[in-house]
Amino acid sequence: MAAASTSAAPASTSSASQVRLRSQPPSIPPHLQSTKTLQTLVAPAEVSRRSSRARITNWGGTFTYKPQRVFQPSTVAECCNILELARRSGTSVRAVGKAHSPGDLPFSDAWMIRTEDLSGTVEVDSDTPSATFLAGTLISDINDALAANEPPLALTSLGSISEQTIGGAIATSTHGSGYNFASVSSACLELGIIVPQTAEQGGVQVLTCSREQNVELFNASLCSLGCTGFIYSVKMKLEPAFRLRHLVEEIEFDWIFGGKTGAPAIEALVDDGDGGVKMQQQQSSSRGAVGEATMASIDMSTPESEVNRTYGAPRKSRQSIGKLLARGRPLPPSGPxxxxxxxxxxxxxxxxxxxxxxxxxxxxxxxxxxxxxxxxxxxxxxxxxxxxxxxxxxxxxxxxxxxxxxxxxxxxxxxxxxxxxxxxxxxxxxxxxxxxxxxxxxxxxxxxxxxxxxxxxxxxxxxxxxxxxxxxxxxxxxxxxxxxxxxxxxxxxxxxxxxxxxxxxxxxxxxxxxxxxxxxxxxxxxxxxxxxxxxxxxxxxxxxxxxxxxxxxxxxxxxxxxxxxxxxxxxxxxxxxxxxxxxxxxxxxxxxxxxxxxxxxxxxxxxxxxxxxxxxxxxxxxxxxxxxxxxxxxxxxxxxxxxxxxxTHTCGPQELRKLYPHLDDFLEVRKRYDPDGVLLNPYVRRHLLGEIGEEMSVRRFKKRERGKL
Incomplete structure (x- = not known):
């Protein structure tokens, strides 16, 4: 195996051997250490509350928070000790990289681990080809390291940005574009991961998972949302460095997607233009004819069954989905x-x-x-x-x-x-x-x-x-x-x-x-x-x-x-x-x-x-x-x-189960490797576990903005 030059480490550029040394597990298992000893061991990695690094703000400037404690470890051993201490303290801990997520996925009001010092190239195998990186390594640094390798190598597909960590890209199954190219996570060969299990289960453990080893954990962690374990290293499949012939072309939208025909369309109640329902012409009945004023007074959100019961059958027609949406009309969910x-x-x-x-x-x-x-x-x-x-x-x-x-x-x-x-x-x-x-x-x-x-x-x-x-x-x-x-x-x-x-x-x-x-x-x-x-x-x-x-x-x-x-x-x-x-x-x-x-x-x-x-x-x-x-x-x-x-989105577990047949399998694996919920945060609790309340609200970490219109 040929080792390549590595990306930046905390103080200076590290050799691959130094990076491998930093990726070693602790010599004494953390669950065997006393709480006082753990406090001493993690102290050098803790960020001062007065430091600007103690506040986490995402790239878009829309979410910001100052967690209870922030750590910036440079070794896997420090990460293990932090997770064990968090488990004993009954608190949660969350990893954050470049904080490029537009939503609150990486945020927590408890403890946070900044991963920028967990960076560097562990090794590059030019024959496979593949390479292993610490999870806090920026993809831009990975690109540079692979380009400097002999022979030069490259990731097969990338997202729109490289100013994110490889661990963050894997945790959200980041994607590029190509008919025959899947997500970036699909090219992952192996993960190094820390799981905060109980003392009875063997305590905090450092595991390797792949298609052959700890397979369920591997699959779940390829889009983990940060809650299946603390990913500390990522091994990626590569290909020889390549250039792209890039053609950019200006085309009229209608040339590709066709002219306006009102389709796609659905059968819907006819709008009178002012938010009311147009009714079918009716003969006089015991209720009497429906007048124009009454028609306009029926709100479009009124259930159809109630309209029928009170006023008779409303008039329906085939209407453009897009126009219904613009008028605030409800759309049916996707068919089964x-x-x-x-x-x-x-x-x-x-x-x-x-x-x-x-x-x-x-x-x-x-x-x-x-x-x-x-x-x-x-x-x-x-x-x-x-x-x-x-x-x-x-x-x-x-x-x-x-x-x-x-x-x-x-x-x-x-x-x-x-x-x-x-x-x-x-x-x-x-x-x-x-x-x-x-x-x-x-x-x-x-x-x-x-x-x-x-x-x-x-x-x-x-x-x-x-x-x-x-x-x-x-x-x-x-x-x-x-x-x-x-x-x-x-x-x-x-x-x-x-x-x-x-x-x-x-x-x-x-x-x-x-x-x-x-x-x-x-x-x-x-x-x-x-x-x-x-x-x-x-x-x-x-x-x-x-x-x-x-x-x-x-x-x-x-x-x-x-x-x-x-x-x-x-x-x-x-x-x-x-x-x-x-x-x-x-x-x-x-x-x-x-x-x-x-x-x-x-x-x-x-x-x-x-x-x-x-x-x-x-x-x-x-x-x-x-x-x-x-x-x-x-x-x-x-x-x-x-x-x-x-x-940011509003999907809960009931809806997500329809979209993801293996959601319950994922949650079972998460519970198995993190039984105390050390890696949970409001985002995961809200969307995957269905927990509600002020503590789970997406507004909890929302930046209070001036100049609001």
């Missing part, structure tokens, strides 16, 4: 058909997932069944997006609803030399894309008409113009007959029939990670404004998050992509039309991942489409977001969405 039904029999079945719920989540079934919410245009859009996503190894898009445009990003491995952005491009991004944009967002806080105008100005300044002569032309559309037929199962048959519709279409090999031929990635249409660059993988995978922000992200079944985004278009356009409507910022990020077998992974048992929305906080000032996010949640629930664990 779309909830996962597959339970794995082997917890070591991590990736590839052997039995994904592909047919169960399809809106067009193998038996010819079609979701009644959809129309031919919606089904055609899904066929089209299928082809586009599979035309490259890594596909994602950013949607700018205010200008009805999509920025499509596709990337393939290549042998071409890297050529990053020029100095002028970087300068323009800094001045216009960052500073000027932030100023405009700040101004837009003061009038509801401004967010849309700011979005249009920023898009004009930062994106190439779309040719006016091609606007509104639906070239490349797919016939209704093609869209209505049941999908084929093979990769070739799914994409081959559509290849002729796109000038630059080329189906990417499903599992091949070898470089694509030079010049194989082209715009879908020649007139689409585009740019083509070649750069190292990390520079393409990562993106600039720009400003502090509120954010919400959900994962819906992949086959719901077109239907959900079409419904979102109707919703956001209706919000923009209403004087009191919500005003979304830009862009909406859309990514896709493959299915995996990790019990609490967003991708458990199904291929996913991730949809994320943001509300920027220019100059760290608050903006309106709660009502917008609540409606977004409603829409995502309708499409069987799973919330991103690291972001």
């Amino acid at each position: 058909r779309y909830y996962p039904s597959t339970r794995q029999t082997d917890p070591a079945d991590i990736y590839p997932c052997r039995a994904p719920d592909t047919d169960a989540t399809a809106r067009v079934g193998p038996d010819g069944w079609m979701d009644p919410e959809d129309d031919d245009e919606t089904r055609a859009a899904q066929s089209k997006i299928d082809a586009i996503i599979q035309s490259s190894q890594h596909t994602r898009l950013w949607w700018f609803p205010h200008v009805k445009m999509v920025t499509l990003s596709r990337a393939d491995r290549t042998l071409e030399p890297a050529a990053g952005p020029t100095f002028s491009q970087r300068a323009y991004h800094t001045i216009v894309g960052y500073h000027f944009t932030q100023f405009l967002l700040f101004v837009s806080r003061y009038h509801s008409a401004l967010p849309s105008q700011v979005a249009k100005v920023v898009h004009y300044l930062t994106h190439p113009s779309f040719p006016a002569e091609h606007r509104g032309k639906q070239s490349g559309s797919i016939s209704s007959a093609e869209a209505s037929s049941p999908p084929e199962t093979s990769h070739e048959s799914q994409t081959g029939s559509l290849a002729s519709e796109f000038e630059g279409f080329k189906a990417a090999p499903p599992t091949d990670l070898s470089p694509a031929p030079a010049g194989s990635l082209k715009p879908l249409q020649a007139h689409h404004p585009h740019s083509l660059t070649v750069d190292h993988s990390i520079n393409v995978f990562n993106m600039d998050c720009l400003f502090k922000q509120y954010t919400s992200e959900w994962a819906i079944p992949y086959t719901h992509t077109a239907a959900c985004l079409r419904a979102m278009r109707d919703w956001l356009e209706e919000e923009a039309r209403l004087d009191t409507g919500e005003r979304i910022h830009f862009p909406v990020e859309v990514r896709w991942t493959d299915a995996d077998g990790i019990w609490l992974s967003h991708g458990y048992g199904r291929r996913n489409c991730y949809i994320g929305i943001i509300q920027f906080r220019p100059y760290n000032l608050p903006t309106r977001y709660r009502s917008l996010f609540a409606k977004f949640e409603t829409l995502m629930r309708h499409f069987a969405g799973r919330p991103h664990w690291a972001k």
Whole structure:
């Protein structure tokens, strides 16, 4: 095995041997030590209450708290002693890395362990290839260490940011984007983990878990939410360092997702425009005719059975899901058909997932069944997006609803030399894309008409113009007959029939990670404004998050992509039309991942489409977001969405059991390895255990903000 240079350790750069020394368990088991001795042993790692490091604030600036005690250990032995002392004290302890989570997942008002000093590369095996890192190592430092290795290596897939710890990325099953690429956790080979068991069970223990050893703990810890054990080391599967040929293309939203037809739609009570129900014409009865004033007085939230009983049958019609959402109308939850039904029999079945719920989540079934919410245009859009996503190894898009445009990003491995952005491009991004944009967002806080105008100005300044002569032309559309037929199962048959519709279409090999031929990635249409660059993988995978922000992200079944985004278009356009409507910022990020077998992974048992929305906080000032996010949640629930664990949501255990067939298995493993609940915090108690009360409230750690609108 060849050891690589390591990332930064607490005081100075450590060698791999020094990092391995720091990862050794204590020589005397902590449960055999006296409480007084444990207090002495942990004292050097405790952070002074007067230190700025004693307060934890997340990157978005939305959550902050000062726990009772904060520790910053640099060795595994110190971590073991802290956990044993917490268990004896009857308190909880939580690990926190970079605190990049937009929600309160890492927060606790009890004890906290800062992991920045638990960093470094333990070893790199260039033959496998694989590498082991302490869990507090930033992914950006991992990228640097692997690039400096001989030969250079890289992680196969990354999320949008690398300024997070590898332990935090594993704990939330962080994801990138790619039709045949699962979450980052799916590439994990082994975990070093500390479990706070009772003295009767052997006390605090240092365990190794993998697909062969402590398998249930391994599966549960690949998306642990920090409550199955304290992860101190992570071994990752790697591949030789690679470059990506990256094509960025400007496309009209309607060109991909089809024109507005009111679909997807459901049968719903007809709105009279003022929040009342329009009733069917009735003959005089014992109750008398229903007058206009009475009709308008019936609130849309009134149960249908009560309306029928009092006034007679209301009038129904097929109505756009998005428009109903904008008007505050309730949407039915997802049908049982779309909830996962597959339970794995082997917890070591991590990736590839052997039995994904592909047919169960399809809106067009193998038996010819079609979701009644959809129309031919919606089904055609899904066929089209299928082809586009599979035309490259890594596909994602950013949607700018205010200008009805999509920025499509596709990337393939290549042998071409890297050529990053020029100095002028970087300068323009800094001045216009960052500073000027932030100023405009700040101004837009003061009038509801401004967010849309700011979005249009920023898009004009930062994106190439779309040719006016091609606007509104639906070239490349797919016939209704093609869209209505049941999908084929093979990769070739799914994409081959559509290849002729796109000038630059080329189906990417499903599992091949070898470089694509030079010049194989082209715009879908020649007139689409585009740019083509070649750069190292990390520079393409990562993106600039720009400003502090509120954010919400959900994962819906992949086959719901077109239907959900079409419904979102109707919703956001209706919000923009209403004087009191919500005003979304830009862009909406859309990514896709493959299915995996990790019990609490967003991708458990199904291929996913991730949809994320943001509300920027220019100059760290608050903006309106709660009502917008609540409606977004409603829409995502309708499409069987799973919330991103690291972001704020309102799902409880009853709902999560429908989405995660192995939730109770996860909770049993958690209880087995942490019987006293040492690793629990308000987030876990609230969402997984269903505990309620002021101590569990998400508002407990919410930052008290000035300048609130």
